[in-house]
Amino acid sequence: NAGVTQTPKFQVLKTGQSMTLQCAQDMNHNSMYWYRQDPGMGLRLIYYSASEGTTDKGEVPNGYNVSRLNKREFSLRLESAAPSQTSVYFCASSGTSDSYEQYFGPGTRLTVT
């Protein structure tokens, strides 16, 4: 039981490049989330998926798109990376949309130059 897994662990992009961050959970959770964490800012919600087939914007969605591929997988795409998107990205999942306990993946450290 791996919990929440994310790939890649590290990535360096040039401005304007695109990439997709992958996330998968094996806990049969309904809800999944993408956060970014910047120094002193706390974690901020980018997008979430309350259940398979649905996605909604969080606090900071601009510059990102998401896909809930199936119940297990939730990907985050940067179409044209910008230096302001340099951050640590965490994926999380929870049992239901009302469950406060979220389980986090190990994170992806992204640098955009």
Place this chain on the structure above:
Amino acid sequence: RKEVEQDPGPFNVPEGATVAFNCTYSNSASQSFFWYRQDCRKEPKLLMSVYSSGNEDGRFTAQLNRASQYISLLIRDSKLSDSATYLCVVIIGNAGNMLTFGGGTRLMVKP
């Protein structure tokens, strides 16, 4: 103004000390409160929920003061392994899927 504010620290304390952190929240519609722990370069993990009457889990005690809109975390008999960043987390209204995080308070326990 941030929704959830924490003193970033670091709080440097010796082993065995008692240390307390506060966290203030600005939205009076905040309904649920938690403390998460995040080790250096790791993911956050739920430490404990915070109930209106206050609650204890071993050496950890959490309190909520709705009138003044703050929550606190008290750690007794600090261990080296308590060194981490403690994140205050709030759910506003009934948005169970929207956790709002504070910036975290860093604790360093020294031998």
